[in-house]
Amino acid sequence: MNVCNERSRDVTKLNESKGIADWIRMWMKWPWVCLMVFLGLSAALTASAEEGVGKTPADAVPATAQENHFNIFEYAVEGNTLLSTIAIEQAVYLYLGENRTIADVQSARESLERAYRDGGYPTVFVDIPEQKVDGNTVRLRVTEGSVERLRVSGAKYYSLGEIKAHVPTLAEGSVPYFPDVQKQLASLAAARDRKVTPVLRAGRTPGKVEVELKVEDELPLHGSLEANNYYSANTEHARVNGMLRFDNLWQRGHSVSLQYQATPSNPNQSNAWSGTYVMPGSTGNTYALYAIRSRSNVSTLGDYGVVGNGDIMGARWIHSLPGKPGLFHSLTLGMDYKHSLESIVGSTDRFSTPVTYLPVVAQYSGTFAGESGVTQVDLGANFSLRGLRDNESEFQQRRYNARSNYFYWRGDAMRTQKLGADFSLYGRMDFQLASGPLIGNEQFTIGGAQNVRGYLEGERLGDNGVRATLELRSPRLAVDMKDVDQLFLLAFVDAGKVWIIDPLPGQIDRFDLSSVGVGLRLAAWKYWHVNADFALPFQDGAYTSARHGRFHLKASYEF
Incomplete structure (x- = not known):
């Protein structure tokens, strides 16, 4: 950038108009003045040469510009496709005006680069190209560091292409937007058998970056075998429960599981089968299908409401809601097909008649983690609408005053609180509030x-x-x-x-x-x-x- 004061221009004109003889006469007339001018110019040129060594384009500006002031009424930003005009103006606004220096230009460059960082683009750089300040305008050059190459290494049980597909923000040719990168990497980390660590390095082409996703994975096969004495009335005391689950079906992150529970000494007395299929959808969405067949007095397969002999098939949509540090929450919607064959011992049912109906479920779940503990809450509505495959007479025969269009709230809250001396306190409360009499299953x-x-x-x-x-x-x-x-x-x-x-x-x-x-x-x-x-x-x-x-x-x- 060439910015000169009036005295420099006068000296330049003098150099153009005078010959060698004029210079000799001037030297003889004013020797001390000429000597001081000569020494001053020599010192300035020496300092300029020393400061120019090792300078980047952002810093390589003539010394005269650093020592002088000039007006800046506009910054012309070249190469930007990411920030809005308003965002750029806000970044450089403080460095516009009269009587500015190269330090102001450098501050404007840093402020604009910081705006990209704060906006989620840490691979974007801003420099000051060599230029003349014409028309009170200074040019700033933006280099948007796009991904030159995306590489996945170390994966044994998960498809490389599928891992790449989970991080579209890091696709080759794109400029990484790191808020999205963090979300997509968190989605990859949701698989318990896979750990992904991103590594960024300079690309072979100046201004480009290379990204490597280092993967540590294990065989996504899991299972459990359990023995307990969680028994109901009039049954044997012992129970066994087995489960087998595979978490990467079709190389798409789908999960399928099968579970069996029984009384080992007499399986006909109490047994239940269940199967679940879970598939990830678009970002933040999960879909689940499940089925249960129960031939037991009380099922402990979960909160599905199977009491006595019955069959259930259901579907769920789980949507992760926007969170923040320490907050994770989701919304679940679903519908079940329930076919109850008989009531359980001790229920308020009057008769052992079959009941078939289609209840709807809507639930909110949230986890709040803090320094002193963790809180979890669930609140859901369960209801059935008259005419959805139900029969009012079946409900009436099963329970006095029971209706097929029932409704109830169900919720729970849990808190784990840290205490002194490494003790902790755990509390939980569950409730249900119904609109009217319910059949035993609900x-x-x-x-x-x-x-x-x-x-x-x-x-x-x-x-x-x-x-x-x-x-x-x-x-x-x-x-x-x-x-x-x-x-x-x-x-x-x-x-x-x-x-x-x-x-x-x-x-x-x-x-x-x-x-x-x-x-x-x-x-x-x-x-x-x-x-x-x-x-x-x-x-x-x-x-x-x-x-x-x-x-x-x-x-x-x-x-």
């Missing part, structure tokens, strides 16, 4: 190893209900034993209450259960897990006497 249960310990599984049922758990957990024990991954003790209090809407004459309309106890949690040798609890119930249940303690034990091998 009722709220209390009792069992998963809620009110010390009682049999599903010992009491009701249309409305609430249950709560509070656990004080010890610090981690056996920390010096390398084979022990986790070991802690706990003391707990459990309680639950259910209400029956429109009870029959003489029927009790509410039940309470509560207990206290102690427990142990162990994870060792990488694959083994043990849960053991002893609970002392305070109230009589349908099959449990107060103050008669009960052990709940579960041992599992998981890979």
Whole structure:
């Protein structure tokens, strides 16, 4: 950039108009003045040469420009396709005006480059090309560092092309927008058997970048075998549960699983099959299909509401909502096909007649993680509309005043709170609030190893209900034993209450259960897990006497 003052222009004109003889006469007339001018010019040229060594284009400007002032009324930005005109103006606005220096130009360059960084484009660079300041305009040159090459290395069980397809922001020829890059890499990291680490380096072509995705993966096959004594009334005590799951079907990240639960000594007494197929959709969307066939008094396959003999087929759409650091939440919508063959022991059903219906489910789930603990919440609505494959008479025959167009809210909240000395406090509360009498499949249960310990599984049922758990957990024990991954003790209090809407004459309309106890949690040798609890119930249940303690034990091998 050539910016000169008036004295420099006068000297230049003098040089053009005078001959050698004129210079000699001037030297003889004013020797001291000429000597000072000569020494000053020599020093300036020497300093300019020294400062120019090793300079980049952004810094390589004539010394005269650094020592002088000039007007800047416009910055002409070349090569931009990413930032808006307003964003560019905001970045350089403070460095416009009269009496500016090269330091202002450098500050404008840095400010514009920072605007790209803050905007999510860290591979964009800004420099100051060699130029003359004409018309009070300074040119800034933008180099948008696009991806010259995307490479995937280290993958053994996952397709290289599929991994590349998950990060379109890093496609060759594109300029990486890092907020999207982070989301897409997080999607890749959702697979528990795959770890992806991005590495950026300068490309072979100036202004380009190369990206390498380093992959560490394992065979995406998982399974578990579990034995427990989580039994219901009038059945054998022992239960076995087996599960097998493959998490990368078709090399598309699809997951398929099969689960079986039974009473090992008498499978006809209690058994249940379930299968699930999960497929990822577009960013933030997941789809699931599942089916369950139950021939047991109480199913412990999950919160699907299978009580007694029945069949279920269902579909779910899970949509991840926009989050922020420490917040992860989603919305789930779905519909089930339920065919219930008979009621369970202890329900409020009057008859053992088949019921077929199509309930709809909508649920919000959120996890909030902070420095002091983690909170999880779920709130869902479950309802069935009259005319959707249901028969009003089937509901009436199954339960007095039951309607096929039922509705109920169901939710839960959990909190794990860090305490001093490495202790922690865990609390959970679940509830259900119904619009009217429900058939047994949709009722709220209390009792069992998963809620009110010390009682049999599903010992009491009701249309409305609430249950709560509070656990004080010890610090981690056996920390010096390398084979022990986790070991802690706990003391707990459990309680639950259910209400029956429109009870029959003489029927009790509410039940309470509560207990206290102690427990142990162990994870060792990488694959083994043990849960053991002893609970002392305070109230009589349908099959449990107060103050008669009960052990709940579960041992599992998981890979």
